[in-house]
Amino acid sequence: MREYETDNDYEMARAAKSGGGDETQVNASRERFQRIYTLLRNRICLLDYPPGTRLSEEALAAEFGISRTPLRRVLGWLESQGLLRSVHGVGTIVTDVEIDAFVQVYQLRMELAELVGKLSPVPPTPETIGLFRELERRGSELQQKPDPRAFAQLNIDFFHGLMRLTENEPLREISERLYYQTARIWLKSISQMNLAQEVAIFAREIAEVRTAVEIGDVSAASHIRRSHISMSFVRLSNTKPETATQA
Amino acid sequence: MREYETDNDYEMARAAKSGGGDETQVNASRERFQRIYTLLRNRICLLDYPPGTRLSEEALAAEFGISRTPLRRVLGWLESQGLLRSVHGVGTIVTDVEIDAFVQVYQLRMELAELVGKLSPVPPTPETIGLFRELERRGSELQQKPDPRAFAQLNIDFFHGLMRLTENEPLREISERLYYQTARIWLKSISQMNLAQEVAIFAREIAEVRTAVEIGDVSAASHIRRSHISMSFVRLSNTKPETATQA
DNA sequence: CAGGATGCTGTTGTGTACAACATAATAAAA
């Protein structure tokens, strides 16, 4: 569905820009924006840029072969999503999530997960069912060779798969926003937990959801998801005594 | 609580900028951003800029006495909120909401309204109670002299009052975003309806909510709100045959 | 040696000129 390459793709962008781009350039511009936006968001929530990291506009602009101006548009969107914060004279800092906000976001995400089954649920297509089977396969694979980063990536893809179960676009946008706000905190905590156990639980969740999707019961899938978000939160709370700080 | 002046306030900003601004200028910059953002958002949802309006970056920049660059930052945020859409070579257009998205947003807003009573409800302070009494007074006043714009402003203030009933900040942000996405569509439709009747119904809603708030029952207030959003949507659907289009 | 002022360095914010683009009016050709 979506590409989450973290390297070698902006190189393509540069080639497309300088090379044989004889199609409409405006679309190329919007696609470039989308690519950089998605790329940076992924780097943030995959902890390539841990909370507190200071990003340099100039360095990023140079990396993507563009000027600071269009890059700042991307950073502005990321800032409006609460992932960055620009401070004059200091830098562009990757935000952290304080404990209170983390709790609130998780509570809200639980409710929204359930709403997926209530608002405009869409009967799963064979393609969607296939996607969840593929996710389940990746889950099994991950159990044999646990890895935090692959775990996080599977979690992201699973989330996007769930978003295909509703046609309510505002719900999707909002769920996505909240997901990306806490995904990195979750990932940061996962490292301090029993990785194998978490992977096993997650694999079971995928399997359960896949079963529900297969018989077309989106509501059941959403309830399964909700309960797992809830339980995941409980486990996180039990193992995470300290949290980060951020103004 | 919040100021929604549509004129004579940016003049203050200019004076503060050129005049005796011997405090930290960075705060002044952020406040300026916030002021212009709020101002433009209000103009959009109060239909000063009806859907389809083409805004000129240069004209707006001149109006606020700044360059296009900082203004574009504001426009970028409004675009990320779905209120604007910039098209290269054409202009910055105020978006419209197609019927499907409108339905989806309303459905979602109903659920979120109920969540206000479930997620981190905050016991109303005397100040909050006073606010709702004031809103109720304005509602009565409005009944004697119905006016679409004053109606819209009261609706906005009432919404912000309701947001004080929860401490869940993400829920507030998201509710606000969805509210401002559909408020102008609601206002546009109100004009074609029985204004006096709508005002009367709204005044009753305020009174009911005020009663619930007064006894500290935030959950009841949220359910009242939910039901009124639902009924408002039904009335809108019955009186609005045609809708606007937007890519 | 301690404390504070001062310059140095790197960062984001702003202004401005120009490029890329879309649209409509206009002129030319069939």
Added chain:
DNA sequence: TTTTATTATGTTGTACACAACAGCATCCTG
């Protein structure tokens, strides 16, 4: 007259130079 090419105009997008700012090291002064 119709159609097509072209020019004119106004718009947003981009690049770059500079201003404003914060943090830090340095140096001067007591």
